[in-house]
Amino acid sequence: MPKGILNKGATMKKFLILINVICLMFSNVITAKAEMINNSTINYSNPIDKKDEKSIITAEKPQVNSKAAIVMEASTGAILYSKNIHGSFYPASITKILTTLLALENSSLSETVDFSKKAIFDVDLDSSRIGIDVGEQLTMEQCLYGIMLESANEVSYAVAEHISGDVETFTDLMNKKAKELGAYDSHFANPHGLPDPNHYTTAYDMALISRAAINNPTFREITRSKTYTIPPTNIQEKARPLSNHHKFINGVIPFEGAIGGKTGYTSKAKYTLVTFAERNGMTLISVIMNCDSIQNEYADTANILNYGFNNYSIYNISEMENPMNTESISLFTNNSPIFSTTKSALKLSPESNIVLPNGASFTDAIKEIKFKPVTNLVEGENTIGTISYTYNGAFAGSANIIFNNVAMDTLLDSTILPLQAVDPDTGVNANKDDKSTISGKSIIIGILVGTCVLGIGLYIIFVEIPFRKRRQAYHQKRNRRKRSSDTSYLDF
Numbered sequence: 001m002p003k004g005i006l007n008k009g010a011t012m013k014k015f016l017i018l019i020n021v022i023c024l025m026f027s028n029v030i031t032a033k034a035e036m037i038n039n040s041t042i043n044y045s046n047p048i049d050k051k052d053e054k055s056i057i058t059a060e061k062p063q064v065n066s067k068a069a070i071v072m073e074a075s076t077g078a079i080l081y082s083k084n085i086h087g088s089f090y091p092a093s094i095t096k097i098l099t100t101l102l103a104l105e106n107s108s109l110s111e112t113v114d115f116s117k118k119a120i121f122d123v124d125l126d127s128s129r130i131g132i133d134v135g136e137q138l139t140m141e142q143c144l145y146g147i148m149l150e151s152a153n154e155v156s157y158a159v160a161e162h163i164s165g166d167v168e169t170f171t172d173l174m175n176k177k178a179k180e181l182g183a184y185d186s187h188f189a190n191p192h193g194l195p196d197p198n199h200y201t202t203a204y205d206m207a208l209i210s211r212a213a214i215n216n217p218t219f220r221e222i223t224r225s226k227t228y229t230i231p232p233t234n235i236q237e238k239a240r241p242l243s244n245h246h247k248f249i250n251g252v253i254p255f256e257g258a259i260g261g262k263t264g265y266t267s268k269a270k271y272t273l274v275t276f277a278e279r280n281g282m283t284l285i286s287v288i289m290n291c292d293s294i295q296n297e298y299a300d301t302a303n304i305l306n307y308g309f310n311n312y313s314i315y316n317i318s319e320m321e322n323p324m325n326t327e328s329i330s331l332f333t334n335n336s337p338i339f340s341t342t343k344s345a346l347k348l349s350p351e352s353n354i355v356l357p358n359g360a361s362f363t364d365a366i367k368e369i370k371f372k373p374v375t376n377l378v379e380g381e382n383t384i385g386t387i388s389y390t391y392n393g394a395f396a397g398s399a400n401i402i403f404n405n406v407a408m409d410t411l412l413d414s415t416i417l418p419l420q421a422v423d424p425d426t427g428v429n430a431n432k433d434d435k436s437t438i439s440g441k442s443i444i445i446g447i448l449v450g451t452c453v454l455g456i457g458l459y460i461i462f463v464e465i466p467f468r469k470r471r472q473a474y475h476q477k478r479n480r481r482k483r484s485s486d487t488s489y490l491d492f
Contacts, residue, residue: 092264095193223260354397
């Protein structure tokens, strides 16, 4: 067979599959938009992009003494509790969460940190310290435990110098990172949180920063540690034992599921507290700001975290959108391997979740699908859009829509048939004589035939018919001109 014919056949094959994909994409976009209109619900594609963030209101909210407080689910960014979350306050030492995150992202744990005179003496000598001397050396790992467990201010200063050369440049890095995370109402002037008029943040911004931190495995390991020991150094002959100051972590105040956090206090900031807790597969972040006492900040934290755990549940989006799930109005379909759960060119990010009030159904959430233009497809997985969910007008979760061009190539080179169940013991097709398999094949053939008919019909309507009309009009015009100039006429 001539090469040109083969190329033409391959092109037609790809064209048909592409048409199928586009039709299915558009059908889901239309369905999602119809849902939104019918339910008259405001949609937010991402909580970071909006200024009027809402919590998913469900049961009666707990009373909170602190001036500002928030509970955010770590994997989604969904807000479960909120109080004055955009009010501006001094953060005190919860600043060190951002300092630690930047150190983890811009250095290795084995690097040696040298302590300068500025690190020792430019920090208030009466503030929180672990007694490091000028010229002393610690590893970055030792430094970060000193920062997170003992809130060591001189160590925070030294880490900033190590990362950026000086504190001023490091604070530029802090503010850049904050903006990248969506913390637009914050400004940081130092790495430790001691009072400064230009050093402020909000409960919402600190939740965003803390969310990025707790999703870092090394940070998670550090913040959940009750104790740590710094061995003898080049100057200090004795080991330095460190203890976590967070009362949920050190056991002074028991709290089920607590996995870390950071304390803070200055006379201007009052008491601030960030806490991480896990229960039933859900990780929650609480932020307390401007609280009048230690007792109240821990009581407020326990109340709002328990409120979140007791009234909300988390669901994996890719599992809920699985076509085998009866609750799903699925983005995918069992009728085509292009969208199948095991072999697909399109899929949802598997780690993405949605948070809903207890008693709510997955189908109660309103979804909005947005595709983005992709000019350069890389080999393998490419994010081509997002599917976002809201509940009662509040953001509940989102997932990336991923296109795998390698998987698409595989599909193009294979027979377009539904996946068949195989007996694990015999390796034989379990559906060999199953009428449902035949039915599935018929559906696939029907879809492809319908798509072809649709494509041909559209071509005829929008291309072929207009062309023929133009050609006919041209010939008629030309004939009229010829008759007007011809002296010979036919006699009928």
